[in-house]
Amino acid sequence: MSFPTLINTKPVFRAYAVLTAVLAVIGLSGDTWVSSLGAQLQPAFLVLHPTAASPFGQYVVPRLAGVVLLTAALIALAFARLEDAEARRHSLNRFAIAHVVGGILFSGISSALLTPMLPTIIVWAPLVVGIVLSSFAIVNAQAQPSGHTSVDVLRSRYEAQIREAARREERARLARVLHDAVKQQLFAIQTAAATVEARLETDQSGARAAAGTVRASAHEALVEMETLIDQLQTAPMENSGFEDALRRQCDALGYRTGATVTLTIGALPPSTALVPGAYEALYRFAQEALHNVGRHARARTVKVHFGVRAGRLELWIADDGAGFVPDEAPSGMGRRNMEARVQELGGTCTITSARGSGTTVMCTLPLGARSRLRRVGGALAWAAISGCAGFLLYWAGGVNDQGRPAYYFGVEFLKVFGIAVSIGVVLIVIGGLVRAAARFDARLLRALNRHADLDRHR
């Protein structure tokens, strides 16, 4: 048994939006050359709505119809932007029902109440559109009878499986860190404590040295625990959080392997210049790379650098360890995941290594996806476009029956509008100041913490 294919609802919504938008422009434009149809409809509505005093001018009916059509066009456009096909199909169903119900009401009211009658095509148009949309909805419903799994259901199951695999992988990684690092450190603490006991009576300086080992190992275990907690953290990371987490990772690697790990941080991008999730991806990348250094490299020195260079955010980790031949090494799930995550964000990953000459892994992410300048520019462009559109309407709208421009809303309206705009500007300025103050505060706090840290370790 074969099922009819699913209709893609995206072009349906798009076509609907374009058609209604064109009709809306015709309606809204009053008595210009495109509006002869709108002008013809006018007498029918005079019965219901005397328009002499209307601020919309004498073409109130086509203009109101234009507003309704424009709203419908925008709603359809919003539905067309839904990426989830399942949700889009549900939206089409509801959209169709709304048209059928609204269409019945409209055609009933207009044929019963309006004299002279509206043209037949206008009276029935909404209902016909509703029926056409419903037929699409019915075809889609048949293409996906209950019990049959659609492509979308399969895909969402597949995605759920991938998520589950990622969760398992994460658990395995945590177990590895607990085993490779924390367990060893606790064993060292236990042994050193036993040493203190064994030497307490006979060898005081030896006992004191062992107590020092207990303390140092406990500190190292704490740093390692910190990195584990970082990994479990779900809150999105910002510049400062990322920096601290990366530093802890580097410290932990140094403690674990005895290698000298240096972290240098270059110019940092404004957080708005990065796509969402960029820091998480970078952190996972660093974590995987540092973990591999600890497990396989036997490095003496490890250099980690993070910063902006040539318009891209760069993170590289270079060690002087054993190295490997990248084509021969099995590409583990951890490495594949970390590469996929970076590539999803438009970044690149490269691994440079040869046996005996260390390994360098580098990851770059594009910047300026949404820089502040571009966002302000975009907003200004939108303002300019809507201003032009408003002026066009004003110019094309003609005058109403009191001799005023058709879209003249009165001086009061302009006052209220002006006050609203000023309040908005003030709020934006205050918000900006508060954010800047908070950033300064955070930076100060971090600097203080670092100094306190240095003091503690001196």
Added chain:
Amino acid sequence: MPISIAIVDDHRVVGRSLQAYLESFPDLKLVGIATTGEEMLERLDEWRPQVVLQDLLLPGGIDGIETTQRLLARAPDVRVVALTASTDEARMMGVLRAGATGYVRKDAEPETLLAAVRAVARGRTFIDPSIGHRVLRTDTSDDLTPRELDVLRHVALGKSNKDIAVALDIIEETVKTHVRHVLANLGAENRAQAAVRALARGVVSPEDLAAD
């Protein structure tokens, strides 16, 4: 004369704290710490340890099992105690097959390690009693005679053939025959593996091992 010990462990802190601990006892002497299996093999002639504490998971080059194999191939008199944080049974049987006569987990008390070092230096077998809780009662086959079970119990406790002969009041030659049968029946290649099998059968309990 103190027992000379070498440590092979890639974890810096573990090596250092073990050194400090073992050197607290006058009958033990630490001769070297290696962070890789290769380093241990390189320094073998220089250090001449009686006992090697061998970590099983070593990053990069050869692992603990292979190090043990090569070590014993070159110096059969060395006693190897596997010291590991892993609880993987296959790996445990692997290192015992390679010839280690001691097995201690890193969650054991330091005194257990001490006991293991002293036991293997005397030529006995030492299996960490706490692994009994993991391998316990996984094997319920019943193909040993009561006398063979007695022998197995003594083998698991790390006794030598002579000790067993005295304890069971039989001649040493008979003990040897029993041990051969027991090993063959259990599919064990040596006494250390037989001790693990004994734990799995419940012939000895972890408490018995700990009490010794």
